[in-house]
Amino acid sequence: MAPAAVVFGAFFLLPMARLFVIGGSGAEGWAAYASILLNPRHLQSLVSTVLLSAGVTAVTLAVSTVTGLFLVRHRFPGRSVLVAMLTFPLAFPGVVIGFMVIMLAGRQGLIGDVTQALTGSKLVFAYSMAGLFLGYVYFSIPRVILTVMASAEKLDPSHEEAARSLGARPWQVVAHVILPALKPAFLSAGAICFATAMGAFGTAFTLATRIDVLPMTIYTEFTLQANIATAAALSFVLGAVTWAALATARSFAGSSVAAAG
Numbered sequence: 001m002a003p004a005a006v007v008f009g010a011f012f013l014l015p016m017a018r019l020f021v022i023g024g025s026g027a028e029g030w031a032a033y034a035s036i037l038l039n040p041r042h043l044q045s046l047v048s049t050v051l052l053s054a055g056v057t058a059v060t061l062a063v064s065t066v067t068g069l070f071l072v073r074h075r076f077p078g079r080s081v082l083v084a085m086l087t088f089p090l091a092f093p094g095v096v097i098g099f100m101v102i103m104l105a106g107r108q109g110l111i112g113d114v115t116q117a118l119t120g121s122k123l124v125f126a127y128s129m130a131g132l133f134l135g136y137v138y139f140s141i142p143r144v145i146l147t148v149m150a151s152a153e154k155l156d157p158s159h160e161e162a163a164r165s166l167g168a169r170p171w172q173v174v175a176h177v178i179l180p181a182l183k184p185a186f187l188s189a190g191a192i193c194f195a196t197a198m199g200a201f202g203t204a205f206t207l208a209t210r211i212d213v214l215p216m217t218i219y220t221e222f223t224l225q226a227n228i229a230t231a232a233a234l235s236f237v238l239g240a241v242t243w244a245a246l247a248t249a250r251s252f253a254g255s256s257v258a259a260a261g
Contacts, residue, residue, distance in 0.1 A: 016236065016239065019232050019235055019236050020232075020236050022228065022229060022232040023229055023230075023233030023235075023236050024229070024233070026227070026228070026229025026230060026233075027229070028229070028230070032229050032230050032233040033236070033237065035234075036233070036234060036237050041212070041217070042217060042234065044212065045212050045213060045214045045217040046214055048129070048213055048214075049198055049213045049215075049238075050241070052129060052132065052133060052136070052197065052213065053136075053193075053195075053198045054194065055133060056133060056136040056193065056194075056197045057193045057194045057197065059137055060137055060140040060144050060190075060193050061144060061186060061190055061193070063137070063141060064141055064144035064145040064148050064189070065148055065182070065186075067086070067141075068145045068149040068152055069148070069152050069178070071083060071149060072149050072152040073152075083149075086141065086142060087142040087145070087146060089139045089141070089142050090139075090143070093202055094135075094139070094200055094201060094202020094203040094205070094206070095202045095203070095205070097135045097138060097139050097202070097203050097206075098135055098202065098203040098204075098206025098207050099206060101126050101131050101132075101134055101135045101138075101203070101207060102126045102131075102206070102207070104126070104134075105124065105125050105126040105130075105131055106124060106126040106127070106131075107122070107124050107126075109124070111123055111125075112124050126207060127207050127208075127211070128211065129211060131207050132203060132204055132211055132213070135203040135207065136197045136200060136203065139200075140193045140196065140197065143189065143193060143196065144189040144190070144192075144193055147185050147188065147189040148182065148185055148186075148189065150185070151182050151184070151185035152182065155178065155181050155182075159177050160173050160178070163176065187249040187252050188249055188250070191245050191246045191248070191249030191250070192246070194242075195242040195243075195245055198214070198238060198241060198242045198245075199215060199239075199242055200215065201215040201219070204216050205219070214234065214238050215238070217234060218231050218234045218235055218238070221234065
């Protein structure tokens, strides 16, 4: 336990403790931590970030579950290439993903050109929450789909066969056999997806024309306003929220979750 304790203390406890102290060292004192609720801009930023992360998590889980189960249950030519392409976004930093969203849904993007040709008006949403949502889903799918596939491969087919032999319909097998068996994977992968979306910065920075999420608010407080104490307080709150999501999922999922560690 000694090496783990040293790493945990050096790279988590000490930095978080230092961040907490800095957050209370400004002109507002410890009241800086209350600004996340009392400052309308900070509160709106927190709410927007939580809602965005929750939506990204829900959509990513739905897409990854359907795709992961299909890939596990079916073997076909090019399957390995498809799996590699689905996990390829793991190699991209957030700035690259933001640039890809701009090329797809920006002012000179593909969607804008197509909609202008069809309707006469250009659809542009890359620089809004919709664009950020698209980018976050794109880089979240690989993290979730790998966990779902790993868990789906361990499912016992005899349970599904028993349900069918008792007269269960396909949707009942999915609802009462497959999904409950994948619950630990959903909890762990969903928590990681939520935490990643909460703290992602590169994509938001690339698209940050009309986007107000907590990482961008922290960046603004730190760089443009030189308000280091407030930035530290908001960073600590952001870290606390994401840690709480991971800890809650871990407690409900149990120790059998592969991706939770």
